[in-house]
Amino acid sequence: MNIQRPLLLAAALSSVLLAACAAPSTSADKGADMSKPKVDATIKNDAAPAARINLRGFTWNLDSAVDAAGKPIALLQREGKYGLKLSFVGDNLGVSGGCNHVGAGFKLDGDRLDISDFRTTLMACQDQRLMQMDTAISEQLKGKASYAIEGEPPSPRLLLTTASGAKLTLSGEPTAETRYGSAGTTMFLEVDSQLRKCSHPLIPNHQCLWVRERAYDANGVALKPSDEWHFLYQDIEGYQHEAGIRNVVRVKKFDVKNPPADASSVAYVLDMVVESESVPAPNAK
Structure with a gap:
């Protein structure tokens, strides 16, 4: 039995979703000096002076998610665990870990994120919960969100508060571009x-x-x-x-x-x- 993934679909989506595949790799800002991270957010840490970190220089793994009432968002979990990943590539936000590769445009304004409507590939998965995760994360993230980054590289934490008041906590993993110091x-x-x-x-x-x-x-x-x-x-x-x-x-x-x-x-x-x-x-x- 042959397993085929449409090449043209992948190529067309790659310029929009980029980091959604996979894999897990994202791209740093073109031409950026990796030794001097771009200022995206202020780290809030009482134990150390304020520092700066590149939001785009990390892949962000979802560790917890609660709604405005503080209750866990079960639809973002699979078998009781969170597995979604967020990556910020250029002006595109990519989400992977569910059934499809999901992406949206975004803009930064200080500690605010303005996220546009999400686009998604159209694969069907036998595990319906994975497809539900795609829908749930798209609904949670779209619109205006605030964010802050705590800790220091190589293990910072991203705190997202969505338009609905949900709070997402994510741990950062340096991208290959960050680790190797170039765009590749x-x-x-x-x-x-x-x-x-x-x-x-x-x-x-x-x-x-x-x-x-x-x-x-x-x-x-x-x-x-x-x-x-x-x-x-x-x-x-x-x-x-x-x-x-x-x-x-x-x-x-x-x-x-x-x-x-x-x-x-x-x-x-x-x-x-x-x-x-x-x-x-x-x-x-």
Whole structure:
């Protein structure tokens, strides 16, 4: 059975939702000096002087959510746990962790967020609660919200108070752009359905990803694939290989500053999976 994800849909949505995929990776402001974070909010912390932090430099994981009366918002939980992630990329807010990838435009005004109506991909999930989460988070976040950031990198907390009075608490995780100090380079890789034995000086019988680079035109139509398959001797951050599934992934490639002698000078971080296909095992009848 083939599992296909429409490439054109993914390409069309990528400019709007960006961080929604996945994966979990967001982009820092283009041309920003990462050593001097952009001022987005004042950290409120009685134990330390006021500091500044880049809202866009983190992925924000939902830890708790209560309504205006202080009651937990059950629709934002799955099996009693919160799993939604917010990312702020350019002028777009992306939400992932439910059924679909959800996004909206936003504007900052001091400690205020003005969030426009949400857009969403149109996938259906067997778990109806995931689809309910998409609707619930969209309804909670749209409109005007206030926010504050507490703590310091690498583990700040984002406190959101929505237009309805709901209070969301989220923990920050530095984006790849923040960790590697650059915007990175976007590229597409086709990942074969099977790992292959490759040489590794420290790991006997090591298995590597077998990949080749892919390219697409301005309309998202795939160009002829490269015939140059090669080993990828390192992992793609955020990517989980599944035997028998061929994927085309969009990744960010970063230069690693001062890597250890036995480590790569580049890093690959998953941005989104744009195409998947189930492939029979080579010896399958």
